[in-house]
Amino acid sequence: MDLTFTPAEQTFRDEIRSWLRANTPTEPLKSMDTPDGFEQHREWEKKLFAAGWSVPAWPEKYGGRDCSLVEWLLYEEEYWASDAPGRVSANGVSLLAPTIFEFATDEQQERFLLPMASGEEIWSQGWSEPNAGSDLAALSTRAVRDGEWFVLNGQKTWCSRGAFADWFFCLVRTDPEAERHRGLSYLLIPKDTEGLTVRPVARIDGEPGFAELFFEDARVHESNLLGEEGQGWAVAMATTGSERGLNLRAPGRFMAAADKLVELGKSLSDPALVNSAEDATETEVAAGTTDAVARDEIARCWAESRAYRWVCYEAAERLAGGEALGSEASFMKIFWSELDVAINATALNMLGERAEFTAAAEDADRGGAWMDAYLFALSGPIYAGTNEIQRNIVAERVLGLPRR
Amino acid sequence: MKFAFTEEQQVFAETLSDVFAKRCPPEAVRACWDSPVGYSEDLWGTLAEMGVLAITAPEDAGGLGGDERDLVQLMEAAGRAAAPLPLLEHVAVGIPALAEAKGAAAEGAEGAAASQHWLSQAISGEALVTAGVRDKGTVRDKGTARDKNADSSTQIQYVNYAAQADVAILSYQGELYLADRKDYTTYEQPSVDGTRRIARVEWSPDAATRLAGVSASLTFDRGATAAAAYCVGLAQHMLDATVEYVKEREQFGKPVGSYQAVKHHLADVAKAISFARPSVYAAAWAVSQSAVLQRAGSENITPENAVSDRAQYVSAAKSLASDAADLAAAKCLQCHGAIGYTFEHDLQLWLKRAWTTSVSWGSASQHRHRLATLLGI
Ligand SMILES: Cc1cc2nc3c(=O)[nH]c(=O)nc-3n(C[C@H](O)[C@H](O)[C@H](O)COP(=O)(O)OP(=O)(O)OC[C@H]3O[C@@H](n4cnc5c(N)ncnc54)[C@H](O)[C@@H]3O)c2cc1C
Numbered sequence: 001m002d003l004t005f006t007p008a009e010q011t012f013r014d015e016i017r018s019w020l021r022a023n024t025p026t027e028p029l030k031s032m033d034t035p036d037g038f039e040q041h042r043e044w045e046k047k048l049f050a051a052g053w054s055v056p057a058w059p060e061k062y063g064g065r066d067c068s069l070v071e072w073l074l075y076e077e078e079y080w081a082s083d084a085p086g087r088v089s090a091n092g093v094s095l096l097a098p099t100i101f102e103f104a105t106d107e108q109q110e111r112f113l114l115p116m117a118s119g120e121e122i123w124s125q126g127w128s129e130p131n132a133g134s135d136l137a138a139l140s141t142r143a144v145r146d147g148e149w150f151v152l153n154g155q156k157t158w159c160s161r162g163a164f165a166d167w168f169f170c171l172v173r174t175d176p177e178a179e180r181h182r183g184l185s186y187l188l189i190p191k192d193t194e195g196l197t198v199r200p201v202a203r204i205d206g207e208p209g210f211a212e213l214f215f216e217d218a219r220v221h222e223s224n225l226l227g228e229e230g231q232g233w234a235v236a237m238a239t240t241g242s243e244r245g246l247n248l249r250a251p252g253r254f255m256a257a258a259d260k261l262v263e264l265g266k267s268l269s270d271p272a273l274v275n276s277a278e279d280a281t282e283t284e285v286a287a288g289t290t291d292a293v294a295r296d297e298i299a300r301c302w303a304e305s306r307a308y309r310w311v312c313y314e315a316a317e318r319l320a321g322g323e324a325l326g327s328e329a330s331f332m333k334i335f336w337s338e339l340d341v342a343i344n345a346t347a348l349n350m351l352g353e354r355a356e357f358t359a360a361a362e363d364a365d366r367g368g369a370w371m372d373a374y375l376f377a378l379s380g381p382i383y384a385g386t387n388e389i390q391r392n393i394v395a396e397r398v399l400g401l402p403r404r
Numbered sequence: 405m406k407f408a409f410t411e412e413q414q415v416f417a418e419t420l421s422d423v424f425a426k427r428c429p430p431e432a433v434r435a436c437w438d439s440p441v442g443y444s445e446d447l448w449g450t451l452a453e454m455g456v457l458a459i460t461a462p463e464d465a466g467g468l469g470g471d472e473r474d475l476v477q478l479m480e481a482a483g484r485a486a487a488p489l490p491l492l493e494h495v496a497v498g499i500p501a502l503a504e505a506k507g508a509a510a511e512g513a514e515g516a517a518a519s520q521h522w523l524s525q526a527i528s529g530e531a532l533v534t535a536g537v538r539d540k541g542t543v544r545d546k547g548t549a550r551d552k553n554a555d556s557s558t559q560i561q562y563v564n565y566a567a568q569a570d571v572a573i574l575s576y577q578g579e580l581y582l583a584d585r586k587d588y589t590t591y592e593q594p595s596v597d598g599t600r601r602i603a604r605v606e607w608s609p610d611a612a613t614r615l616a617g618v619s620a621s622l623t624f625d626r627g628a629t630a631a632a633a634y635c636v637g638l639a640q641h642m643l644d645a646t647v648e649y650v651k652e653r654e655q656f657g658k659p660v661g662s663y664q665a666v667k668h669h670l671a672d673v674a675k676a677i678s679f680a681r682p683s684v685y686a687a688a689w690a691v692s693q694s695a696v697l698q699r700a701g702s703e704n705i706t707p708e709n710a711v712s713d714r715a716q717y718v719s720a721a722k723s724l725a726s727d728a729a730d731l732a733a734a735k736c737l738q739c740h741g742a743i744g745y746t747f748e749h750d751l752q753l754w755l756k757r758a759w760t761t762s763v764s765w766g767s768a769s770q771h772r773h774r775l776a777t778l779l780g781i
Contacts (some may be wrong), residue, residue, distance in 0.1 A: 004693075006405065335675060388668070402651065
C-alpha cells in the first residue's frame with residue numbers, strides 16, 4: 001500500500017490543473033436548465049473536448065486520452081476543485097457511454113460517441129414513466145415492430161436535460177407477452193422523431209430541468225436498437241451500474257464541496273464575527289456562525305468525503321485488476337447522496353438568516369450557491385434508484401438477506 | 405497510488421484470523437472476564453512465539469521491521485474475534501515508542517537506556533508494556549486531577565493493563581515518559597467490559613525518564629489507528645453474526661431478516677463499515693510514512709503535505725470507525741431483540757468491546773473536534 005501518486009499521475013494532475021486554471025470561466029454560467037444556460041454549457045463542453053478534457057478516460061479515437069481510472073479520479077478532483085461548470089453532457093458521457101462501449105455495434109459507436117464527447121449531441125435518459133418509478137420493470141411504453149421500424153406509443157417522464165436535449169436513450173416494451181424483465185428493448189431516439197412531443201417540466205427550482213416525452217405512433221429505426229431486441233433490461237442494468245458506481249458521481253465533487261464547507265466554517269468562525277459574548281448579537285446571527293455543532297458536522301462531512309475518496313481509489317484498483325464492481329456500488333450511491341445533503345444542510349445552518357438568499361440577493365454567500373446545491377442534493381436520494389431501493393439491494397445482494 | 409496490501413500482508417492477516425478463530429472463541433473471551441490479567445496469557449505466548457509481538461520492532465533490535473500497514477489487518481482480525489489482548493498497548497504503541505527512544509539515545513538519559521532493555525523484553529514477550537497517551541486537542545492532556553488532595557506534581561491517568569504491565573509509556577504535557585511499574589500506583593477501575601483492566605494511574609513525571617525523540621502525537625496516532633482498526637473488526641463481526649441470526653429467526657411466519665426495517669438497519673451498518681475500513685487503511689499508511697520521515701528528521705509526508713496530514717487521516721479514520729462500531733452495536737442489538745440483551749448471549753461481549761474501544765484513544769466527536777482544528781476552523 002502506497003497512497004502517494006506516481007510521477008505520471010502527478011504530471012497528469014498538473015496538466016489538467018493548469019488547463020482548468022487558464023480556461024475555467026470566471027463568471028458562473030447560467031443554469032443549464034434554461035435555454036441560454038444550456039447553450040452556454042454546450043459551448044463549455046466543446047471547449048473541453050477541443051482540449052481533450054471532455055472524456056479523458058475514453059479511447060483517443062473518440063476524443064479521449066485513454067487515461068487510467070486513478071487518473072480519471074484525479075481529473076474529477078481537479079475539475080470540481082476548480083469550480084468549473086457542471087457537465088450538461090453527463091447523462092450521455094457518464095450513463096449512456098459505458099453502455100455503448102459494452103453493447104453497441106461498431107457502426108453505432110462510430111455514429112454516437114464523437115458527437116456525444118464534443119457536446120454537439122446532448123443526451124437525456126427516458127426510462128421512468130408515471131407508473132414506473134422504483135419499479136422500473138413495470139414500464140409500459142410500447143414499441144411494435146413494423147419491418148425495419150419500431151412504432152412507439154406511451155409516455156416517459158422526469159427526463160433530466162430533456163427539455164433541450166438532442167437525443168433520448170429509452171427503455172421500451174417490445175414484447176408484452178414475455179416475463180416483464182424480458183420483454184424490454186433499449187432504443188436511441190432523436191428529439192425530432194415524428195410523433196414525439198417533448199414537454200418541459202419545471203423542477204423544484206422553477207427551471208425546466210425535466211421533460212416528459214409523449215410517443216404517438218413515433219417511428220424509430222432498428223439501427224437505433226442498442227443491444228438485442230428483448231435484452232433491454234440487461235443493457236439497462238449495465239447503465240445503472242455506472243449510475244450508482246464510480247461513473248456518475250466521482251468523489252472529487254464531494255471533496256470540493258466539503259473543502260468549501262471548511263472554508264465557510266473558517267470564515268464564519270472569524271473571531272471578529274464570533275466572539276466570546278454570552279449570546280451572539282443580532283449581527284452575528286445574521287452573518288452566520290460556526291458553533292460547536294457546526295464544527296462537528298463540518299469535520300464529519302470532510303472525513304466522509306475522504307472516506308468516499310479512498311473507497312473509490314480502492315474500487316478503481318480492483319476494477320483495473322479485472323474485477324467487477326458489484327452490488328457494493330449501491331453503498332456508494334447511498335453514501336454520496338446523503339453526504340451531499342449533509343454538506344449543504346450544514347452550510348445553510350451556519351449561514352442562518354442568509355441561508356435563504358438567492359443569487360439575486362446582494363448578501364448571499366457565493367451567489368446563493370449553497371441553496372442551489374442544497375436543492376439539487378435533495379434529489380440525490382431519489383434519482384438513480386432511491387436510497388430505500390439501494391438499501392434493499394445492499395441487504396439482499398450484499399448481505400444475503402431473504403427477499404421476502 | 406496503490407491501495408492493495410502485499411501478498412505477505414494478506415497471508416499474515418489470514419493466518420492470524422485463523423489463530424483467533426481457533427484460540428479465541430467467545431468462551432475464551434468470556435473466560436478473560438474472570439482472569440486477573442484480563443487476557444489469555446497462553447494465547448499471548450503463542451503470538452510471541454509466532455513473532456507477532458516483533459512486527460513493529462526494527463530489525464536491528466531483533467524485530468521484523470514492519471509498520472502500521474503490516475499491523476492494521478491484524479488489529480482488525482483481533483476486533484472480529486473481540487480478542488482481549490494487549491495488542492494495541494504493547495505492539496501498536498509500546499514497541500514502536502521504545503524503539504524510537506532507543507534510536508534517539510539521548511546522552512546518558514535513563515529513558516533511552518531503559519527503553520533498550522524493555523524493548524528486547526517486550527519483543528520476546530517476557531515483559532508487558534502498556535501505554536496511556538493523550539494528544540492535545542483530542543483529550544485534555546492534563547490528567548483528570550479530580551483528587552483535590554493529590555500533591556500537585558502527581559498526575560492521574562486511566563490506563564488499560566496498568567497494573568498488569570511491567571512498564572508504562574505515559575504522556576505529560578506533550579512529552580512521553582517511561583514509567584516502571586514500581587514508579588506508579590494503580591487503582592483498579594472496573595469497566596462495563598469485563599475484559600478491560602483499566603486503572604487510575606498516579607505518577608510523578610520524572611525528567612530523567614523522559615523519552616526524548618519520541619513524538620507523543622505520533623504515538624497517540626498509532627494507538628488511535630489501531631483502535632480504529634479494532635473497531636472495524638468488531639463492527640464486521642457484529643454485522644455478520646446478526647445477518648446470520650435474522651435469517652434464522654422467524655416471526656409472523658417469515659425470517660425477520662426479510663422485513664425492510666431490519667434490512668435497512670443492517671444495510672446502514674454495512675455501509676458504515678465499508679467507508680470506515682479504507683479510511684483506516686489510509687490512516688495506517690499515513691502513520692507509517694510519517695514515522696519514516698520523522699526518523700529522517702523531517703516533519704513532512706511529502707513536501708506539500710505537512711505532518712498535520714497524518715493527524716487528519718487518523719482523526720477521520722477513528723471518527724468513522726468509532727461511529728461504525730457504535731452504529732453496529734446499536735443496530736445489531738436491536739435486530740436481535742431480547743436475546744441480545746442477555747448476559748448469556750455472546751453479542752454482549754462484542755457490544756461492550758465496541759462501547760469501550762470506540763471511546764478510547766479519542767471518541768468520534770473528540771476526533772472530529774481535533775480534525776476541525778487541524779482543518780483550521
Ligand atoms: C432530479 C431527478 C432527476 C431524474 N432524472 C431522471 C432521468 O433523467 N431519466 C429518468 O428516466 N428518470 C429520472 N428520474 C426519476 C427517478 O429515476 C425516479 O424518481 C426514481 O426511480 C423513483 O421513482 P418515483 O419518483 O416514481 O418514486 P416511487 O417509486 O413512487 O417511490 C416513492 C417512495 O416509495 C419508496 N419505495 C418505492 N418502492 C419501494 C420498495 N420496494 N421498498 C421501499 N421503499 C420503496 C421510494 O423509495 C420512495 O421513497 C429523476 C428523478 C429526479 C428526482
